Structures are given as structure tokens and as C-alpha cells.
Amino acid sequence: MRIRTTLTALLLTGCVRPVAVVTSEPAAGTAHADVRDLSGRLLGRLTLTPVAAGTGVRGTLEGLPPGPHALHIHTVGQCVPPFTTAGPHFNPENVRHGLATPHGGHAGDLPNVVAGPDGRAVVDVSARARLAGAAAVLDADGAAVVVHAAADDGLTDPAGNAGARLACGVITR
Numbered sequence: 001m002r003i004r005t006t007l008t009a010l011l012l013t014g015c016v017r018p019v020a021v022v023t024s025e026p027a028a029g030t031a032h033a034d035v036r037d038l039s040g041r042l043l044g045r046l047t048l049t050p051v052a053a054g055t056g057v058r059g060t061l062e063g064l065p066p067g068p069h070a071l072h073i074h075t076v077g078q079c080v081p082p083f084t085t086a087g088p089h090f091n092p093e094n095v096r097h098g099l100a101t102p103h104g105g106h107a108g109d110l111p112n113v114v115a116g117p118d119g120r121a122v123v124d125v126s127a128r129a130r131l132a133g134a135a136a137v138l139d140a141d142g143a144a145v146v147v148h149a150a151a152d153d154g155l156t157d158p159a160g161n162a163g164a165r166l167a168c169g170v171i172t173r
């Protein structure tokens with residue numbers, strides 16, 4: 001009652017006016033993943049955007065060991081070190097892993113990213129997975145982007161022989 005009375009008073013005195021709400025919402029349909037290492041340090045933000053082939057994944061990661069690293073979309077949106085909480089690769093078609101396989105591997109498979117001597121990796125890749133719609137990555141349990149210690153060999157099931165999970169970011173709208 002008290003709140004209502006106050007609001008009525010404000011309305012009567014003309015103090016309540018429509019206000020333009022400024023937000024930092026991303027463009028429609030995009031998502032992002034803040035990628036953190038095992039110690040919780042932020043390595044960078046990746047932006048995920050619907051593209052014709054599926055989902056584009058772009059951004060810059062810093063603080064990685066130099067060299068190539070596997071990057072995959074994993075099936076659960078939970079990044080608790082050592083990041084096994086993110087589950088396996090996103091794979092709604094239940095096929096074998098690897099971009100070099102005849103069917104193109106898991107929907108969540110991505111090309112390797114390469115960190116330079118300074119530990120910086122510019123990420124500009126895409127996966128077949130889609131952010132929304134049928135069999136999309138953003139289902140009830142979410143999804144995550146995971147960076148691995150080694151390169152993905154593109155063939156070895158189920159994860160390209162890419163080694164430990166170094167960093168992880170929950171995919172968020």
C-alpha cells in the first residue's frame with residue numbers, strides 16, 4: 001500500500017516520465033563466452049554469431065601456451081575446473097569426432113586456434129552447431145567453449161587427442 005501511495009503521489013506531481021533505457025544487449029541472436037583458465041583468470045571473450053554454416057566463433061584469447069590448441073563446443077554449460085563439467089563435445093547426431101572425417105565430425109567441432117609466442121590467439125572459426133532451434137547448443141543444460149592443451153588431430157575419437165582442458169567459457173546470451 002505504501003509503495004502504491006508513493007507511486008500515485010509521483011504520478012500526480014509529474015515526476016514519473018518515460019525514460020529511454022540504454023542497455024548493452026548484444027545484437028539479436030548472438031551469444032558470448034567469457035573464457036577462463038584453470039585459475040579463473042579471464043583469457044578473453046568469444047562472440048558466437050549465427051552464420052550460414054552454423055555458428056561463427058570470434059574473439060581474442062590471451063595467456064595461452066604458444067602453439068596450436070583444440071577448440072570445441074561442449075555439451076554442458078558448466079565450467080568448474082578441471083572443466084570435465086562441460087561434458088563431451090556437442091554431438092546431437094551421435095557421430096564420430098573430427099573435422100577430417102568424411103561426415104565432418106561433431107557439430108561442436110571447431111578448427112584449431114594458434115597462440116603466438118606472446119600467448120595471443122585470434123579466433124575466427126565456425127562450427128556446424130546452431131545456437132538456437134532444433135538440436136541447438138543452447139538447450140536446457142546450456143553449452144560451453146573449451147580450449148585444450150594440444151591440437152586436435154581432426155580424427156581421433158572422441159576428442160581429437162587434444163589433451164587436457166585448459167580453459168572454458170559458458171555460452172551465454
Ligand code: ZN
Pocket residue numbers: 072089097098105106108109158159160
Ligand atoms: Zn568432437
